[in-house]
Amino acid sequence: MINRALIRIKTLQILFACSQNSDRSVKAIENELLHSLQKSYDLYFYFLLLIVDITRIKQQKTDIARNKYLPTEEDLNPAVKLDENKFALQLTKNETLCKYIEEQKISWNNDLNIVRHLLNAILESETYKAYLESNNNSYNADREFWRSTFKNIICNDEELDAQLEEMCIYWNDDLEIIETFVLKTIKRFDEKNGEKQELLPMFKSDEDRDFAIELLRLSLSKEDEYKELINAHLKNWDMDRIAEVDLLLLRMAIAEILTFPTIPISVTMNEYIEIAKAYSSPKSATFINGILDALVRKLKSEKKLLKS
Secondary structure (H helix, E strand, O other), rough: OOOHHHHHHHHHHHHHHHHHHHOOHHHHHHHHHHHHHHHHHHHHHHHHHHHHHHHHHHHHHHHHOOOOOOOOOOHHHHOOOOOOOOHHHHOOHHHHHHHHHHHHOOHHHHHHHHHHHHHHHHHHHHHHHHHHHOOOOOOHHHHHHHHHHHHHHHHOOOOHHHHHHOOOOHHHHOHHHHHHHHHHHHHHOOOHHHHHHOOOOOOHHHHHHHHHHHHHHHHOOOOHHHHHHHHHHOOOOOOHHHHHHHHHHHHHHHHHHHHHHOOHHHHHHHHHHHHHHHOOOHHHHHHHHHHHHHHHHHHHHHOOOOOO
């Protein structure tokens, strides 16, 4: 689930923190990176659990209305389509989700106000109105309701975004990426899989975990070597005038270009240019592209690039 794009962003953040405080050991820094990636995976489960808890709160709301001292006709005959949503009920019993919640102690119990807020937003939405009016009571229709609701309501709720950022500092830059993984997960659900429906693993393969550690180690241990390569291609630039984030991105890109033969050079360059656009100055992307392009041409001429 945690892809290399997110790994690069997390590695940049850890390296930047190290540049402000260089007293920690390499092992401690590696552990910080892995902890940061673990928190991203936690967020994936928090989102899935949100669907479960919204459903649970709706069921409780229905029960409370039915058991009023003087219930109205509407109280006695409420719309229970959301309460009985087949996808949500399947997710509630998912073995992987239940196990992860238990082991990692994940819960919305301390933040039920945001769960109730989201439930109210859903109940007031046109998506919910259309869902109630539809005669399609299939599993696929129930799953599609939650896919649409998550994409259009939950992903766009500013109060939820603020709450999540307050809950964990590691989630500030994770939301959009993890939301796409949740949407992918919802789409993959199949009724016949029942409680054993597979969720996304933390890493697609051990290679991705190894990539994270190796990228961090090389960016740290070969700092001087990579700075020399960068300095050789600076034209009318003083190393001290370059933004710290730009230097870190260049070090990471060089580590990737020189060390990971299966990653195409064009992919590496495009990835770091995009990160520069999001995390550095407006001119950084052009600057990084120019340095990397010159460096790659030189390394190719010297036959120092080994790419499969």
